[in-house]
Amino acid sequence: MERTRRDLLARTGATLAAAGAAGVAGCLDFAAGDGPQGPAGIPETLSCEDEGFVRLAQPFEGEVAGTLVEVGGTTVELSSEGNSETYGQPIRLVLRNTGDEPATALGRHAYSLQRETAEGWLDVRGSTTGEAVELPRSEETFDSTGAYSWSIDLEETAIASAVPDLDLAVCPPLGPGTYRFVYWGIVDAPPLSAQFELIG
Known part of the structure; x- marks a missing residue:
């Protein structure tokens, strides 16, 4: 024993x-x-040392709505799993037409991934070719009960490669702070957004 x-x-x-x-x-x-290597908190702006980097411009004007918009007799809703995400882990979001009528959308890549800075919200992505580029978009019917879903790992390479056929990069690296996913592709409706904190 x-x-x-x-x-x-x-x-x-x-x-x-x-x-x-x-x-x-x-x-x-x-x-x-x-872990996140970029500036923490709310930086003055997002600066990139790569001279060939051209940040994606904001493709919408005016205020960003919350997670719900009414358009053309239907309702479109953006949902996310949480409001605090860990670097390297996926952020999962779903955009749904929860109403009874179809809407018109510009496709699954009509979104911005922005960081809060002292000069406003800026996309973390940009072109690496030295020239400005636009995200792909094409009008399509977003039927009742239709949905787009995203699962994007919150690290630089995964974010940059989430849009096919574009040479994108994230610069500077992600840092702990406040971010938002903005879907701006519902025609005749304000953009929808889901805000989250990125932690180490």
């Missing part, structure tokens, strides 16, 4: 030592560069 207890204690000690080592390794990984 005594021997079994000693064996159990020895095994438990070894397991705890291994877990402790893994925990330290995780801390070292984070310190070595994992």
